[in-house]
Amino acid sequence: MAFTAKTAGPMSDINVTPLIDVMLCLLIIFILNAPSPVHQVKVDLPQKSTITPPVDPPPPIELRITARGEFYWNDQPLIKPALEPQLKLEAGKNPQPELQVDIEYQTQFELVAEVLATAKGAGIEKIGFKNMPDG
Secondary structure, eight states: OOOOOOOOSOOOSOOOHHHHHHHHHHHHHHHHHSOOOOOOOOOOOOOOOOSOOOSSOOOOEEEEEOTTSOEEETTEEEOGGGHHHHHHHHHTSSSOOOEEEEEOTTOOHHHHHHHHHHHHHHTOOOEEEESOOOO
16 A cells, blocks of 8 residues: 655745755855954064073072061071172072072062062072961
């Protein structure tokens, strides 16, 4: 028994193929006519260094600053006026050691900023932080 449709009326299904073709053409037209970005961001990318790194870097300098304003240079007490000459002496070395600053939790920010400015003024190029307090 075969089933055949005997209706010859209009087709009620929508043919979406022409609609997709038109939409893709419009999309391509909009993409081609879209304005290119006018604002450019200048980025300074790192360049390849011609300086060869030292084979054996010097040990880092550990400068600890306590909450009471005391300084310890590699676990040796250091008075504040002797800090700048000591930093200048280390800055003159080739290769220069890294200054690692260890700060206690209650240390005043102004004291830390002053020490960092002194280190920069003395010519220290590598400064790192150890055991930074979270709170």
